[in-house]
Amino acid sequence: MSIGVCYFPEHWPDERTEADVERMADAGLEYVRMGEFAWSRMEPEPGAYDFEWLDRAVSRIGDHGMQAVLCTPTAAPPKWLVDEYPGILQEEADGTTRHYGGRRHYCYNSEEFRRESRRITEKLADRYADDPTVAGWQTDNEYGCHGTLRCYCDDCASAFRDWLRETYGDIDSLNEAWGTEFWSQTLNSFAQVDPPRHAAAGHHPSRLLDYYRFSSDSVAEYNRLQVDILREANDEWFVTHNFMSHDDLDAYDVAADLDFASWDSYPTGHVQVQHEAVSDEELRAGDPDNVGLDHDLYRSAADAPFWVMEQQPGDINWPPYSPQPAEGAMRLWALYAVARGADVVSYFRWRRCRMGQEQYHSGLLAEDGTPDRGYGDAVAAASDLDELASVAAGDADGSFASPDADVALLHDYDNLWASEIEPMTPDFDYWRHVETYYAALRERSVHVDVVPPTAELAAYDAVVAPTLYLATDELAETLTAYVEGGGELLVTMRSGVKDAHNKLHDDAQPGPLRSLVGARVEQHESVPESLESRLTYGGREFGCRVWNEWLSPTEEGAEVVGRYEGSMADGSPAIVRNAVGDGSVTYVGTWPDSDLTGAVVGDLLDRAGVETTDAFPAQVRASRRGGLTWIANFGGDSLSVDAPDDAEWVLGGPTVGPAAVAVTDANLSSLSPAEE
Amino acid sequence: MSIGVCYFPEHWPDERTEADVERMADAGLEYVRMGEFAWSRMEPEPGAYDFEWLDRAVSRIGDHGMQAVLCTPTAAPPKWLVDEYPGILQEEADGTTRHYGGRRHYCYNSEEFRRESRRITEKLADRYADDPTVAGWQTDNEYGCHGTLRCYCDDCASAFRDWLRETYGDIDSLNEAWGTEFWSQTLNSFAQVDPPRHAAAGHHPSRLLDYYRFSSDSVAEYNRLQVDILREANDEWFVTHNFMSHDDLDAYDVAADLDFASWDSYPTGHVQVQHEAVSDEELRAGDPDNVGLDHDLYRSAADAPFWVMEQQPGDINWPPYSPQPAEGAMRLWALYAVARGADVVSYFRWRRCRMGQEQYHSGLLAEDGTPDRGYGDAVAAASDLDELASVAAGDADGSFASPDADVALLHDYDNLWASEIEPMTPDFDYWRHVETYYAALRERSVHVDVVPPTAELAAYDAVVAPTLYLATDELAETLTAYVEGGGELLVTMRSGVKDAHNKLHDDAQPGPLRSLVGARVEQHESVPESLESRLTYGGREFGCRVWNEWLSPTEEGAEVVGRYEGSMADGSPAIVRNAVGDGSVTYVGTWPDSDLTGAVVGDLLDRAGVETTDAFPAQVRASRRGGLTWIANFGGDSLSVDAPDDAEWVLGGPTVGPAAVAVTDANLSSLSPAEE
Amino acid sequence: MSIGVCYFPEHWPDERTEADVERMADAGLEYVRMGEFAWSRMEPEPGAYDFEWLDRAVSRIGDHGMQAVLCTPTAAPPKWLVDEYPGILQEEADGTTRHYGGRRHYCYNSEEFRRESRRITEKLADRYADDPTVAGWQTDNEYGCHGTLRCYCDDCASAFRDWLRETYGDIDSLNEAWGTEFWSQTLNSFAQVDPPRHAAAGHHPSRLLDYYRFSSDSVAEYNRLQVDILREANDEWFVTHNFMSHDDLDAYDVAADLDFASWDSYPTGHVQVQHEAVSDEELRAGDPDNVGLDHDLYRSAADAPFWVMEQQPGDINWPPYSPQPAEGAMRLWALYAVARGADVVSYFRWRRCRMGQEQYHSGLLAEDGTPDRGYGDAVAAASDLDELASVAAGDADGSFASPDADVALLHDYDNLWASEIEPMTPDFDYWRHVETYYAALRERSVHVDVVPPTAELAAYDAVVAPTLYLATDELAETLTAYVEGGGELLVTMRSGVKDAHNKLHDDAQPGPLRSLVGARVEQHESVPESLESRLTYGGREFGCRVWNEWLSPTEEGAEVVGRYEGSMADGSPAIVRNAVGDGSVTYVGTWPDSDLTGAVVGDLLDRAGVETTDAFPAQVRASRRGGLTWIANFGGDSLSVDAPDDAEWVLGGPTVGPAAVAVTDANLSSLSPAEE
Numbered sequence A, B, C: 001m002s003i004g005v006c007y008f009p010e011h012w013p014d015e016r017t018e019a020d021v022e023r024m025a026d027a028g029l030e031y032v033r034m035g036e037f038a039w040s041r042m043e044p045e046p047g048a049y050d051f052e053w054l055d056r057a058v059s060r061i062g063d064h065g066m067q068a069v070l071c072t073p074t075a076a077p078p079k080w081l082v083d084e085y086p087g088i089l090q091e092e093a094d095g096t097t098r099h100y101g102g103r104r105h106y107c108y109n110s111e112e113f114r115r116e117s118r119r120i121t122e123k124l125a126d127r128y129a130d131d132p133t134v135a136g137w138q139t140d141n142e143y144g145c146h147g148t149l150r151c152y153c154d155d156c157a158s159a160f161r162d163w164l165r166e167t168y169g170d171i172d173s174l175n176e177a178w179g180t181e182f183w184s185q186t187l188n189s190f191a192q193v194d195p196p197r198h199a200a201a202g203h204h205p206s207r208l209l210d211y212y213r214f215s216s217d218s219v220a221e222y223n224r225l226q227v228d229i230l231r232e233a234n235d236e237w238f239v240t241h242n243f244m245s246h247d248d249l250d251a252y253d254v255a256a257d258l259d260f261a262s263w264d265s266y267p268t269g270h271v272q273v274q275h276e277a278v279s280d281e282e283l284r285a286g287d288p289d290n291v292g293l294d295h296d297l298y299r300s301a302a303d304a305p306f307w308v309m310e311q312q313p314g315d316i317n318w319p320p321y322s323p324q325p326a327e328g329a330m331r332l333w334a335l336y337a338v339a340r341g342a343d344v345v346s347y348f349r350w351r352r353c354r355m356g357q358e359q360y361h362s363g364l365l366a367e368d369g370t371p372d373r374g375y376g377d378a379v380a381a382a383s384d385l386d387e388l389a390s391v392a393a394g395d396a397d398g399s400f401a402s403p404d405a406d407v408a409l410l411h412d413y414d415n416l417w418a419s420e421i422e423p424m425t426p427d428f429d430y431w432r433h434v435e436t437y438y439a440a441l442r443e444r445s446v447h448v449d450v451v452p453p454t455a456e457l458a459a460y461d462a463v464v465a466p467t468l469y470l471a472t473d474e475l476a477e478t479l480t481a482y483v484e485g486g487g488e489l490l491v492t493m494r495s496g497v498k499d500a501h502n503k504l505h506d507d508a509q510p511g512p513l514r515s516l517v518g519a520r521v522e523q524h525e526s527v528p529e530s531l532e533s534r535l536t537y538g539g540r541e542f543g544c545r546v547w548n549e550w551l552s553p554t555e556e557g558a559e560v561v562g563r564y565e566g567s568m569a570d571g572s573p574a575i576v577r578n579a580v581g582d583g584s585v586t587y588v589g590t591w592p593d594s595d596l597t598g599a600v601v602g603d604l605l606d607r608a609g610v611e612t613t614d615a616f617p618a619q620v621r622a623s624r625r626g627g628l629t630w631i632a633n634f635g636g637d638s639l640s641v642d643a644p645d646d647a648e649w650v651l652g653g654p655t656v657g658p659a660a661v662a663v664t665d666a667n668l669s670s671l672s673p674a675e676e
């Protein structure tokens, strides 16, 4: 558990490196990430390299007992490279070139760019293969950022055709899989397939889904090219990549080639662009579940402690608004990341940069070198982690153990992509729907893995599966086996809608999940605000919104446990529970409000025998790690925790201040939010 | 009067055709439309045809005593055709290609595509020329859908130049007609004219209007190409086309080549995209006047009973929201269409399709073949129509007669297009303005023809002419003759603004209509909500909005009958009535609220001696057809009708439930909405 | 002081010219502007000229004792020219051509277009060089209108490279100035630089700022080409250009080549597109400070009385809404312009045009030749000016003297551009921020020059400097010298942020202004509405918004005079006053509400000893010119003025009606708004 920082020695005079590195060490930092946008400094002209500046930085870092994380610089190829190979630029769906001038100006499927990427990666790998200060590598930087995950150029057209050939073998299989009889779309050869470029009418959803899969696979393949070179140079190095929040790139696929996953966490920015309404508290500190879902996703993606490779250090430049974070928020975020399983939290950046596109992005230091608001928080977080390490239950290698998760939250990029292709209402958002259930688990302090449906589920006491949109027989078998073996499964609206190719099933929704769920979706409707229903569950009335499915039980073990009230759906089953083997499945055919989600999830956890706390307020979350209980308060008010008299407080105490963290040796089950 | 269905045998296994057709017959359906997107099935490879599947379907349909309506498949040319002739693709105004991938990916002015269209149409015409089951044809499908009415490619550039040469003869005439001295736009030759492609400043409105006319004419010409081939093959066949709601394509021009017009009616979808605010009732059943205006337009366009070629069968995929229609709505819509003059109502589609772009569009059957919500309604509607046929007064050929309309509502696509080019306020919408007056006529149960100003008007007791934006001397003469002969004419704001080429008249507004209207428009202003006036008419005060014209009477017979109150227009004449010959003209210089529209239209009808009922609520409309009175209730509450004691109720009774229809032999004039 | 009109003889039959000109003379007009869009009439075919129509108009104008202002017709090259040189068309950043069809369809950097511009300008200059009726010239028309200030074509790419070579000498200097180490943007040669075309991520702000500078310089260079030709032909001619409101083109640079500046004033249009919320009064008459800021800017730009080259004559075609202006508004606007320093106010246009893109733009006459609402106002304004001239204190050449301004408002296009590049909140708008301070000065009737920071400041009693975003050592020295010499300086939020190349300073904000301002900006934050603070100043509490800077005094003479209350900024210094030499500097670190702005500015004026009135309501402004005091009321209610008993009222009286002007010989300091 340690604190790191992102550093750009190339932005400052050479002579400043020494002083900077010394200050980092004094601040208690242990890792320094460098180099991800430095290609034009590393290779100012084709074939003429300059690594002296980087050698110097690495060397000083080693001198001060820290470690360096180096990056391949491929996210920003120099202009000379673009001018030599203009074909590496991406194209929009309407044919517009995405020109040089920002970053990520290359196509993953350009053979020329792959050759150049290999060259610079080999050069770097070779240079630092024997340097003990270099702990490992970050490949590239935020694949797909700025909408560059999908490109529509001719290189992509050609690669997409190859991908389809590989996937389907012959064109008849593709016609069958996609269902191309619709609108005269039957194809005679793979050569006829183009990227889904600008068209008057919408594209075929099966073609789109495969283009999304292909695009994600293109990134994974491109990433592997770099990983292989780095591993070959030094197999002690770790290799990671810094993913983005709630992203469209399949993190499971890419992480399969990494030692662990990292991600870049900007709590007050992400909440502004991902939530439809943002409270003042969220503007100041973010939302713990918006952040936590990514922590748990990236921890789960490589089944390993993750890194926050970039941690927001203060005010930032890219959200609509840039208010100052709450006092202490930068420390809160670091400790909360560790509580959720991070091994290293690396602030972005060391010092506010005087030039270029991110001048309005703060650093730990201001542009004049004085400590900015995040600096003190970073120093405190580093010190906190040292303190906590001394009392916590470490494992063999000294890191804190995260507990095994009792609950799996199922997430599949296919479901994300397919529901983006056919959202059917402006109000549906896959990630927000997943967050709804994640929040209900976490407010009860449940430890959650965020895993794909292909994960091994047997060890989980309960599985929550929001919007299993694409569902195959294999999935049905997997889940049925899980439930029959005593598992408790929660499946939500818009599940079992499509087959693997984004076509409807021959059977009505939920298709192959029918006998497991024990109900048929008789009708679905999108629900504008004025048509919203109420819903009764467990004798109480709740709200629900966005989407109503009218269910009818089809299996003997199926019981209606929730019904719509009011609106056209009045009286129709909305939630059905089906007993299957030793377990049960609950299907929720609407988007419940947070109280209803809490009630349904609470009942699920009870049935599954999962240890929980009482529900904490939305801004407060408790986690277990290193044998300790960490309470993080993202809110603007203090929260008091009822704890046993003999509880020891390693950090803070039973009253957790705004934007603060307290850590105690008391068990989760012995804690509860104090009555106000 | 019968019920039909749209069917896609090519979407399902061949062996399912027999069973499907049998079920259709059992359901009481009489017409089956097929083939409009099946080109790649009909001709999987260039010159290699496969019609077996279609032969089989036609044959089975005949076996069961039903009739087939076939379509030319040109709305969706196969990819092999696009690849062979990439020039057939349309272009956006900014030069972006509208690529293959959806539908309607062809330019009406492509010679290559016209040649290919002739080829496939001839092939089909030839194959089915002697088949007695094929009753007739639909050409193509929804011309102009997805914004494809106007294309900006080089083929269109060339065709536009030809069209201009044809229209103007020499370039000086065009310069004169357009007024090209403005902004240095005088042209030296037709070769200098381009489509109105992306430019920094707005285009010349005369050039735009001619481009809109040319684009509509291009469709009409393209359609004629198909019609001629089909007629030549079998002159017993009817030929129709399925128009869209409130569309930009000139239906009068295209319908001139058809036997009757059809249109595709999706009440809960159209109301969402065409009305600025949508009530819960409208979300569930649509608005009867929004739907009715299209019924009456397309009935009038070919002066013949029309078809609803596609009738919404349940929830649909393309509006912002897809709530479930009200219980019974699918039956209501069919009977209401017949009440307004439809001969056949054909539900779209038989069965929800498992693949492609419309999976979220319901059918009469669900994707698993079970009856969906629309199925029962369709069966009931078919049965209702049989029942009604047995009691109604049929004409010679057994169809119900619609009464002759007492009132003509004038509609001209030139006015639509020109007002779209210069709306002058975000709040003006031509179709909504027309609907305002249509609603006032229909709430009094008046039968309306929606005809162009070139129609024969003498037979109408009254003529309502909203926004006669372009006005020529010929129009003035036509209307003057009508009024002098005793006609009652209502003309509304923004009339007489432009000449035939979208230039202002030499005279001030209303230009050539001045002596007829008896007033000059002294000033006009667009009116944001905060500046709205009130208006006094007949001693009462009303609201008005969007646009205020300050009138002054100029003729002796002209009388001010309405004045603005409040705002800057205070005291200015707003409504003028002018006695001309044996009739009179009322000019309304603003957009009246619905009460004022009702008052003005009511007075017009009184003067014209038109038989009316009391005003029904906005959701309820009464119609005459087949010697019967049909009352359709689109609302969510029951409505009671006061009827004579001896009224017989052929369908339902004097209390008309939500989303229901009642039919009685009582006369319109004997009915009225009961006092609540 | 006189009234003119814009006239398009080419839009009307030749025989109408005589009558039109006679009516103009009768109306009291003295100047007639012509020709700015008449290229295709002047040169219908390449090399074939026709100036007869213009000769005739000029000749008639002279006959009637008026003067002609001619324009070069380059804003709208004919289609034959575009077809011969298609490369003259501009390109969007995404590569889309800005096609022919509107106006301004040429690139300032096209050599071909420059050659053609020289040719037509020489032809015109030559033809009218000896004509005594031609008083002077307007070059082109509204450079940059319709977003054409910046073009992204290859000619611009090449010219930009030359501009950079000229500016930086060698590529290393550019790399250093921009800071290209960021994101691998180091360049090897000027040939590598492109225009900032469409890219996935945002462009480098230094590159953008230089592109904005280059684009403005391109216009200035293009304009000079015309000016030189005209001056050479007749050095008695004045040469001007008609600028636009609150524009992005550097008016100081362009005006340096002109005899005086003109601008095109459309009060009810500009207020709709420039203000976030518009009151009913503003919809009818505009906002006096929105208009006045441009008057004072363009007067200052050439340090000479300006012209309103186009004055709104009534309703206009281009804003969202086109309500009728208030009764008398067209007269009000003319007199107010003169009060602010205009010598000529020229209404646009003589007569509403029947054809082309501006048919919904009124003229003094309606399209049928009858007087429209503006006509009477124009006649009255001409008569008013004659009357006022007879009593006012004229200078040698008979024009009214404007007083020397006591206060300078600093405005720099670099600050506008750089803040547009990085606004950092949707709520920041440079021009609105400047207007806030302009309004506070003007409500106290202070005469203001709007000058760049390079202006000679010593003569001003006070200097108000909103958002001195880019700040150099030179600027710091200039301002320090001003304050040390006893000047009173007000500097506002977001000052001293960047160096001359749009990079942050090495020092924290306000960089080189630190010792002058006496404070450091510890933090800045953008503030959404829900997070707004209050602010205490002078014992009272006020509102502030959009942006909060948390200040800390750094100099001995610095005193905290305003502090935030509430929100996170609570207690932090918000306004600091620093005593420097014989003067003082006040720094305001937020966007104050209008009361606070008034209080701060009022205190500044007190300290500076500037003569003021009590604050007038927002719609009423008093000005001095010609030894008289002009009171203009843009509001909808009458305003009473307390004046000395012996005040003489040259126009109107002490009760100034809605949309009216009163003029008195009383001094400003003897007047005040009457208590209500």
Ligand SMILES: [Mg+2]
Binding pocket: A250, A413, A414
């Ligand atoms: Mg996957």
Ligand SMILES: [Mg+2]
Binding pocket: B250, B413, B414
């Ligand atoms: Mg027509």
Ligand SMILES: [Mg+2]
Binding pocket: C250, C413, C414
């Ligand atoms: Mg400058």
Ligand SMILES: [Zn+2]
Binding pocket: A089, A090, A091, A107, A108, A109, A110, A151, A152, A153, A154, A155, A156, A157
């Ligand atoms: Zn690509």
Ligand SMILES: [Zn+2]
Binding pocket: B089, B090, B091, B107, B108, B109, B110, B151, B152, B153, B154, B155, B156, B157
């Ligand atoms: Zn075309």
Ligand SMILES: [Zn+2]
Binding pocket: C089, C090, C091, C107, C108, C109, C110, C151, C152, C153, C154, C155, C156, C157
């Ligand atoms: Zn250019």
